[in-house]
Amino acid sequence: MSSSASLRTTTGILLVAPLVIYMVVLYALPVASMLLRSLNDPTWSIDRYKELMSDTVFFNTLSNTLYTAVIVTLGSLVLGYPVALALVRSKRLAPLILVVVLLPFWTSVLVRSYAWMVLLGRHGLINEALMSSGLIDRPLRILNTPLAVYIGMIHILLPYMILPIANALRQIDPSLARAASGLGSPPWKTFLQVTLPLSVPGVAAGGLLVFVLSLGFYITPAMLGGPRDITLSMLIANQVDQLNWAYAACLSTVLLATALIIIVVCRRLPGIGSAFKMSAR
Amino acid sequence: MRGILPKSFVGLILLFLAFPIVVVFAVSFSSANYLTFPPPALSLKWYRVYFSAENWLAPTWLSIWVAACTVVLSTFLGTLAALGLAKLPRPLKVLVSGLILSPLIVPVIVVSIGVYYAFSKYGLVGKPIALVLAHTSLAVPFVVTSVTATLAGIDPRLEQAALSLGATPRGTFFQVTLPLIQPGVIVGALFAFITSFDELIVALFLSGQGAVTLPRRMWEDLRYAIDPTIAAVSTLTIVFTAILLGTAHYLRKRAEQNRTASP
Numbered sequence: 001m002s003s004s005a006s007l008r009t010t011t012g013i014l015l016v017a018p019l020v021i022y023m024v025v026l027y028a029l030p031v032a033s034m035l036l037r038s039l040n041d042p043t044w045s046i047d048r049y050k051e052l053m054s055d056t057v058f059f060n061t062l063s064n065t066l067y068t069a070v071i072v073t074l075g076s077l078v079l080g081y082p083v084a085l086a087l088v089r090s091k092r093l094a095p096l097i098l099v100v101v102l103l104p105f106w107t108s109v110l111v112r113s114y115a116w117m118v119l120l121g122r123h124g125l126i127n128e129a130l131m132s133s134g135l136i137d138r139p140l141r142i143l144n145t146p147l148a149v150y151i152g153m154i155h156i157l158l159p160y161m162i163l164p165i166a167n168a169l170r171q172i173d174p175s176l177a178r179a180a181s182g183l184g185s186p187p188w189k190t191f192l193q194v195t196l197p198l199s200v201p202g203v204a205a206g207g208l209l210v211f212v213l214s215l216g217f218y219i220t221p222a223m224l225g226g227p228r229d230i231t232l233s234m235l236i237a238n239q240v241d242q243l244n245w246a247y248a249a250c251l252s253t254v255l256l257a258t259a260l261i262i263i264v265v266c267r268r269l270p271g272i273g274s275a276f277k278m279s280a281r
Numbered sequence: 282m283r284g285i286l287p288k289s290f291v292g293l294i295l296l297f298l299a300f301p302i303v304v305v306f307a308v309s310f311s312s313a314n315y316l317t318f319p320p321p322a323l324s325l326k327w328y329r330v331y332f333s334a335e336n337w338l339a340p341t342w343l344s345i346w347v348a349a350c351t352v353v354l355s356t357f358l359g360t361l362a363a364l365g366l367a368k369l370p371r372p373l374k375v376l377v378s379g380l381i382l383s384p385l386i387v388p389v390i391v392v393s394i395g396v397y398y399a400f401s402k403y404g405l406v407g408k409p410i411a412l413v414l415a416h417t418s419l420a421v422p423f424v425v426t427s428v429t430a431t432l433a434g435i436d437p438r439l440e441q442a443a444l445s446l447g448a449t450p451r452g453t454f455f456q457v458t459l460p461l462i463q464p465g466v467i468v469g470a471l472f473a474f475i476t477s478f479d480e481l482i483v484a485l486f487l488s489g490q491g492a493v494t495l496p497r498r499m500w501e502d503l504r505y506a507i508d509p510t511i512a513a514v515s516t517l518t519i520v521f522t523a524i525l526l527g528t529a530h531y532l533r534k535r536a537e538q539n540r541t542a543s544p
Binding site for chain 1: 288290291294295298299300301302304305308358359361362364366368370373377380381384386387388389390391392394397398399415417421475479481482485486496499500503511512515518519522523
């Protein structure tokens with residue numbers, strides 16, 4: 001028995017080996033050697049990280065990145081929860097909702113950011129509509145502001161919020177809500193006291209996913225944001241363009257560490273791990 | 282549901298999700314030379330511009346070529362790994378799948394400048410092969426998750442039955458296991474294709490002058506002149522992606538039906 005188990009393990013190792021070797025050589029080592037530039041350029045020291053502590057550009061960018069991630073996460077939650085609820089409860093509309101949620105999900109980030117440029121621009125649809133209806137007489141400045149970045153990012157990340165919440169809602173035993181209303185609880189109370197608490201793992205998983213993914217955003221803020229709306233990813237790209245590798249490596253380490261720490265801490269919370277697993281598309 | 286969840290609010294959010302894509306469609310059929318909505322008149326001129334401009338068609342073919350190579354490499358490596366992962370004992374399995382799935386979490390900019398840093402030493406920047414190698418790492422998680430999900434739904438007794446009836450392990454793999462996981466492999470391959478075809482950030486660093494992909498070409502165009510050709514290109518890529526996704530969905534449905542239909 002134990003020899004067949006070890007044969008099974010050996011077969012498994014042989015099967016995963018090509019991909020593991022590939023990813024170590026062409027992905028993990030390149031990233032690791034780049035990150036090391038933050039420590040060994042020109043000699044081994046942690047001075048780069050000490051300098052970061054008094055670096056106002058870094059702190060402004062980091063706080064802007066984190067602030068944007070918080071706004072986008074909250075916005076996605078407010079807009080995503082009702083859609084998840086409708087997706088699970090409305091049998092008739094569910095296929096339509098799923099298509100509307102999934103088609104943008106797989107449309108490229110570049111195309112969707114471009115669409116928002118068309119909509120939010122000075123002569124874009126929103127301004128034209130508001131002007132022709134007489135609500136405003138001069139075009140609003142929306143494109144190249146933080147608001148445009150929030151709108152574009154929420155649009156892109158909303159499916160990552162909707163799908164885990166819908167998964168959590170689907171697992172709630174429907175007889176619980178029926179029992180509550182059968183015992184005389186009004187619908188809003190049933191929702192607040194039964195459905196909402198039971199869907200918390202889905203909310204947490206979706207929130208975690210949206211938050212971590214928004215930390216790395218580059219294309220959308222670059223296209224929709226103004227000159228001051230710099231994210232960590234943009235600053236990193238900018239430093240690489242200037243061949244400032246040590247600084248870029250330092251910033252990359254901070255970005256990666258922030259994302260990993262948030263995931264490791266949050267996945268220990270009860271319920272999130274399983275909800276998180278299901279949400280991987 | 283009534284009272285708590287006004288349908289009109291959900292309707293508005295769905296409109297928010299779908300509307301930008303509808304607008305891109307509409308702008309692409311516009312006769313105007315600048316971005317206006319609604320279009321003054323309908324025309325196909327931006328599609329004509331696209332299909333007659335070598336500097337749009339060449340990046341399109343390159344993107345298709347890079348995505349096709351990425352599909353071959355990532356589907357082969359990913360399918361083998363998914364089969365292997367199912368056989369590994371727990372601690373090893375967690376470690377290996379952590380490495381394989383990590384590109385879903387690691388910010389793409391970090392991966393991009395990492396491969397740019399390493400590949401530039403070997404003169405790979407500006408060569409399509411560099412894009413294929415990097416895109417494969419990004420695409421592999423989708424193949425592995427898709428094949429793993431299909432594998433989990435397979436009755437292990439089918440393989441055991443084949444083996445006990447005298448089939449060789451090789452024959453069992455090719456005649457039992459592979460046909461059963463085929464839908465998962467194809468869905469993973471389609472996701473890998475879309476991942477590579479739409480990818481921009483890696484391309485910004487690795488394309489150089491010699492390997493300009495379609496997203497990279499669109500990005501450059503957006504920086505300088507915004508004309509509705511981009512809308513036409515976007516519409517074509519959305520339709521193309523939708524066809525691929527429709528295929529993936531159909532295959533998944535069919536596989537599920539096959540599974541539930543068998544006693």
